Amino acid sequence: METVTIYLDTPLLGGLFGWIQDTALLWMVGQITSYYPPFRRYIIGGLVGGLFQFMVLMYQVSSGLLFSWVLSPLLYMVVLPGMMLGIVFFPVTLRKMTRLAGYFYLLSFLLAGIHWGVDSLNQRFFQVDIGLGWRFWLHLMFIFILGELGWGVIHQKIWEQVCLYPVTVRWDGHEVKLTALLDTGNTLIDPLTRHPVVIVELDRLQSFLPPELIRLTQGLTDGQFSGYQDVPEGWEKRFRLLPFHAVGQSGGMMVGFRPDVLEVYQKNQRATHRNVVVALHQSRLSPEGLYQGLIPPVVLNDGGF
Numbered sequence: 001m002e003t004v005t006i007y008l009d010t011p012l013l014g015g016l017f018g019w020i021q022d023t024a025l026l027w028m029v030g031q032i033t034s035y036y037p038p039f040r041r042y043i044i045g046g047l048v049g050g051l052f053q054f055m056v057l058m059y060q061v062s063s064g065l066l067f068s069w070v071l072s073p074l075l076y077m078v079v080l081p082g083m084m085l086g087i088v089f090f091p092v093t094l095r096k097m098t099r100l101a102g103y104f105y106l107l108s109f110l111l112a113g114i115h116w117g118v119d120s121l122n123q124r125f126f127q128v129d130i131g132l133g134w135r136f137w138l139h140l141m142f143i144f145i146l147g148e149l150g151w152g153v154i155h156q157k158i159w160e161q162v163c164l165y166p167v168t169v170r171w172d173g174h175e176v177k178l179t180a181l182l183d184t185g186n187t188l189i190d191p192l193t194r195h196p197v198v199i200v201e202l203d204r205l206q207s208f209l210p211p212e213l214i215r216l217t218q219g220l221t222d223g224q225f226s227g228y229q230d231v232p233e234g235w236e237k238r239f240r241l242l243p244f245h246a247v248g249q250s251g252g253m254m255v256g257f258r259p260d261v262l263e264v265y266q267k268n269q270r271a272t273h274r275n276v277v278v279a280l281h282q283s284r285l286s287p288e289g290l291y292q293g294l295i296p297p298v299v300l301n302d303g304g305f
Contacts, residue, residue, distance in 0.1 A: 013132060022053075085101055160291075198276055202214070238257040240256035241255065
């Protein structure tokens with residue numbers, strides 16, 4: 001009986017690399033399509049791809065004796081992608097899953113074409129030995145390059161991380177901490193006092209706000225506002241009604257209030273302001289929940305207005 005010696009170092013390393021690569025690919029699909037499940041689901045979905053890569057390499061090093069079924073096109077083209085996408089993004093509608101699968105296959109085919117092109121150029125002109133480690137780093141690099149060139153994913157993520165600031169809002173003994181995004185296009189000001197306006201999600205503050213103010217905010221969003229008689233008692237000096245303009249919208253009104261203090265933290269510095277207005281925003285500002293407010297550049301400077 002013939003004995004076959006199998007070394008596990010290459011399959012194990014290849015499986016680990018495949019796990020990381022497929023996790024990155026699934027993450028990129030989520031960023032492109034604006035679906036943001038918990039990151040652990042990306043890791044589990046990528047693990048399925050890594051296990052498949054391990055089996056493929058085991059098949060190769062065993063000269064076809066182990067896991068011969070991994071060569072099935074149905075498994076590779078349909079079952080495996082379906083399992084990975086289902087683990088990461090389920091539950092979603094059929095239409096959404098079709099969109100997710102479309103981007104998954106698009107990126108996968110583009111990556112395969114890029115690797116084929118690199119190998120062809122290398123064989124024709126350079127004859128450089130591209131090992132498993134180099135292929136791993138090239139694959140990761142191509143995933144992020146495609147995401148950036150096609151959909152601007154990387155610079156958007158960098159922009160969000162660089163421009164996020166911890167903010168504290170205080171009024172009437174209440175204190176709310178949140179994360180705000182620096183919005184250079186935010187030129188909104190209170191028309192009465194000319195003070196700058198900070199936009200904050202209503203959900204982040206509503207447990208501390210008077211019920212009348214919340215109803216007023218929701219009513220204004222629905223186009224129903226009966227006047228200043230709806231202002232909560234004791235809030236006459238805090239209450240603000242703020243006109244604004246947005247892309248694709250001729251104009252609108254937002255409910256706001258004047259806090260006692262607003263603090264913005266950056267590195268070891270703190271900017272403290274008392275002459276600001278907080279505008280209440282009905283919906284989420286960040287689909288991922290990365291930030292709950294928008295601040296204008298002027299509030300980064302202590303006493304800058």
